[in-house]
Amino acid sequence: MAPSEVRIYEVGPRDGLQAESTGVETDDKLRFIQLLSNAGLREIETTSFVSPTAIPQLADADEVMRRLERRVGVRYPVLVPNQRGMERALAAGADAVCVFTAATESYARHNINMSIGESIEAFRPVVAEARQRGFWARAYVSAAFGCPYEGEVPERAVVDVSHALMELGVDELAISDTLGVAGPSDVRRVLGAVGEAGIAADAIGLHFHDTRGTALVNVVTAMSLGYRSFDASTGGTGGSPFAPGSAGNLATEDLVYLLDREGVRHGVDLDAVLAAASFMADRLGRPLQSRLGRAGGWPGSVP
Amino acid sequence: MAPSEVRIYEVGPRDGLQAESTGVETDDKLRFIQLLSNAGLREIETTSFVSPTAIPQLADADEVMRRLERRVGVRYPVLVPNQRGMERALAAGADAVCVFTAATESYARHNINMSIGESIEAFRPVVAEARQRGFWARAYVSAAFGCPYEGEVPERAVVDVSHALMELGVDELAISDTLGVAGPSDVRRVLGAVGEAGIAADAIGLHFHDTRGTALVNVVTAMSLGYRSFDASTGGTGGSPFAPGSAGNLATEDLVYLLDREGVRHGVDLDAVLAAASFMADRLGRPLQSRLGRAGGWPGSVP
Numbered sequence: 001m002a003p004s005e006v007r008i009y010e011v012g013p014r015d016g017l018q019a020e021s022t023g024v025e026t027d028d029k030l031r032f033i034q035l036l037s038n039a040g041l042r043e044i045e046t047t048s049f050v051s052p053t054a055i056p057q058l059a060d061a062d063e064v065m066r067r068l069e070r071r072v073g074v075r076y077p078v079l080v081p082n083q084r085g086m087e088r089a090l091a092a093g094a095d096a097v098c099v100f101t102a103a104t105e106s107y108a109r110h111n112i113n114m115s116i117g118e119s120i121e122a123f124r125p126v127v128a129e130a131r132q133r134g135f136w137a138r139a140y141v142s143a144a145f146g147c148p149y150e151g152e153v154p155e156r157a158v159v160d161v162s163h164a165l166m167e168l169g170v171d172e173l174a175i176s177d178t179l180g181v182a183g184p185s186d187v188r189r190v191l192g193a194v195g196e197a198g199i200a201a202d203a204i205g206l207h208f209h210d211t212r213g214t215a216l217v218n219v220v221t222a223m224s225l226g227y228r229s230f231d232a233s234t235g236g237t238g239g240s241p242f243a244p245g246s247a248g249n250l251a252t253e254d255l256v257y258l259l260d261r262e263g264v265r266h267g268v269d270l271d272a273v274l275a276a277a278s279f280m281a282d283r284l285g286r287p288l289q290s291r292l293g294r295a296g297g298w299p300g301s302v303p
Numbered sequence: 304m305a306p307s308e309v310r311i312y313e314v315g316p317r318d319g320l321q322a323e324s325t326g327v328e329t330d331d332k333l334r335f336i337q338l339l340s341n342a343g344l345r346e347i348e349t350t351s352f353v354s355p356t357a358i359p360q361l362a363d364a365d366e367v368m369r370r371l372e373r374r375v376g377v378r379y380p381v382l383v384p385n386q387r388g389m390e391r392a393l394a395a396g397a398d399a400v401c402v403f404t405a406a407t408e409s410y411a412r413h414n415i416n417m418s419i420g421e422s423i424e425a426f427r428p429v430v431a432e433a434r435q436r437g438f439w440a441r442a443y444v445s446a447a448f449g450c451p452y453e454g455e456v457p458e459r460a461v462v463d464v465s466h467a468l469m470e471l472g473v474d475e476l477a478i479s480d481t482l483g484v485a486g487p488s489d490v491r492r493v494l495g496a497v498g499e500a501g502i503a504a505d506a507i508g509l510h511f512h513d514t515r516g517t518a519l520v521n522v523v524t525a526m527s528l529g530y531r532s533f534d535a536s537t538g539g540t541g542g543s544p545f546a547p548g549s550a551g552n553l554a555t556e557d558l559v560y561l562l563d564r565e566g567v568r569h570g571v572d573l574d575a576v577l578a579a580a581s582f583m584a585d586r587l588g589r590p591l592q593s594r595l596g597r598a599g600g601w602p603g604s605v606p
Contacts, residue, residue, distance in 0.1 A: 183564035184565065210594065212594050212600075213554075213557040214560075216516055216520045217520050221523075251516075254516040261488070291513065291514065299454055
C-alpha cells in the first residue's frame with residue numbers, strides 16, 4: 001500500500017552539480033539552496049568534502065557551508081569521504097554527514113579507491129564521531145542495481161554492505177541505482193532481500209537516476225512496498241559527464257508532479273521547485289533536463 | 304498480474320511526425336518504416352489521410368501508402384477522419400484504419416471540428432466499410448485523462464464515447480493521454496470504469512505521452528491490471544509544437560528497455576529500434592528525445 005506521505009531528499013547542490021562541466025559560482029549555489037528551501041524542501045544535500053582535485057565543481061565546500069543561511073527545520077547534509085573530510089566538514093559547521101561506498105568491489109575501487117571493507121573501516125570513526133555529536137548520518141550504497149564494471153549486482157552484495165553500514169550506526173542507507181538501469185522487478189528483488197535481512201523500510205532512502213526513464217516507475221514500486229524516502233535533484237542535474245544530454249538524477253519536479261497527481265503528501269511546492277530549476281539551468285547555460293521543466297505543470301495537479 | 308507478453312503499437316511515422324516542424328522526405332519516411340519493421344515492430348501506424356492543409360507533414364500519405372514495401376505479418380494502419388479520407392486511403396491501398404475523436408466536447412471541437420456525437424456518425428460508414436472489407440479498425444479516444452480546455456476528465460465521459468465507438472464495430476480503442484498528465488491513480492480510475500462498463504482489456508490499447516515523465520509508470524500500472532497493448536513512438540517524437548523540447552509519445556526504445564528489464568516479451572529488438580530512432584533524429588536535425596536514445600541500453604537487459 002502506498003504511503004500517504006513521503007520525504008523528498010534533495011541532492012541537486014551535491015550530486016547534481018558535481019557532474020556538471022560548467023562551474024557554478026558560490027553565490028549562485030547559495031542562492032540555489034535558498035530557493036530549494038523556499039520550495040519546502042527540508043533535506044538538502046549541500047556539498048561534498050571530497051578532495052577538491054577529485055571534484056573541482058565542489059571545491060568551495062568550506063565556503064558554501066560557512067556562508068549557508070540555515071533555515072530552522074532544514075537539514076543540510078554533506079558528503080565526507082574519510083576523517084580528513086570530516087575535519088573539514090566540522091570546521092565549516094556541518095551537522096549532518098553522508099559517507100559513501102558501493103555494492104561492488106569494482107565500483108568502490110574506481111569511485112573511492114578502497115575496497116568495500118576498507119571503506120567501512122574508514123567510515124567507522126567518522127560515523128562514531130557524528131553519532132557522538134548527535135549528527136544525522138547517512139550512507140550511500142552505490143551501484144546497488146547494476147555496476148558499469150561487473151554488470152548485474154546480486155542482492156546479497158547489497159544486503160552485506162547495508163548490514164555493515166547499519167552496524168556503524170548510520171540513520172539511513174541510500175540504496176542507489178547509480179547507473180539508472182533498474183526496473184520494478186529489480187526494486188522488488190533488492191528491497192525484498194534488504195527487508196528480509198531485517199533492515200527497516202524507514203531506514204532506507206531510494207536514490208534513482210532517470211538515465212533510462214525508469215526512476216518514477218521505481219519510486220512507485222518502492223512506495224507500494226512501504227518505502228517513503230526518495231532522493232531527487234531539482235532540474236534533473238547529475239547526468240553522466242560521459243553521456244552528454246543524458247538524464248541524471250530523478251528530477252525533483254518530475255517526482256513532485258507524480259506525487260501531487262497521486263495525492264501523496266510531501267510538503268514541496270512544484271512551481272517553486274521549477275523556479276529553482278530554471279535558476280540553475282540559466283547558470284549552467286542549458287535547458288532543463290526534466291520533463292516538467294520542459295512541459296510545465298498542469299492545472300489538474302493537486303496544489 | 305503483469306502479462307508475460309505485450310503488443311507494441313508503433314505510432315512514430317504518424318503521431319510522431321505530424322507534430323514535427325521539420326518536414327521529412329517521403330523516401331526517408333519509407334526508409335524509417337522499413338527500419339521499424341526490421342526492428343520487429345508488427346503494427347506501424349503509417350500515415351494520416353486528414354486534409355493536407357491541416358497536417359502538411361503528412362500530405363504525402365497517398366504516395367507513402369502506394370510505395371510502401373509491405374512485410375508479411377506487419378499491419379500498417381492509417382488515420383482516416385471521414386468518408387473522403389477513407390476513399391483516399393482505399394485508393395492508396397490501405398487495409399487497416401483508425402478513426403479519432405475525444406473524451407471531451409471541447410477537445411473534439413478543437414481537434415476535428417465536430418461534436419463527439421457528430422464524429423461517431425461520421426465514423427459509422429467508415430467503420431462499416433472497413434468491416435465489410437475485413438480491415439482491422441481502431442478508434443482513438445483523445446484527452447481521456449485530461450483536456451487542455453476542460454481540465455480533469457470524468458471517467459464517465461471516457462466510458463460513454465468508448466461504448467459508442469465499440470458499437471461501431473472497431474477492433475480496438477486507443478485510450479489516450481494526449482496531454483501527458485496522467486498518473487497511476489488516473490489509469491486505475493479510468494480503466495476501472497471502462498472495465499466495469501464491460502469493455503474487455505484485449506480491446507484496449509493505451510496511448511501515453513511522456514510529457515511529464517509518467518508514461519512508463521502508467522504502462523506498468525496498466526500491465527498490472529491486465530492490459531497489454533501499448534502505443535509508442537520510436538525516437539520519442541510527437542511533442543507538442545507549442546512546447547519546444549517537450550517529450551512526445553512514450554519512446555519505443557524506453558518502453559522496450561523497461562519490458563526487457565521486466566522480462567515481458569514483445570518481439571522488438573532494442574538496438575534496431577535505436578538505429579531507427581537515430582536515423583529519424585538525423586533527418587529531423589535534432590537529438591533524440593528518448594532517455595535510451597541519449598543514454599544507450601545496458602548489457603544487463605534481456606536480449
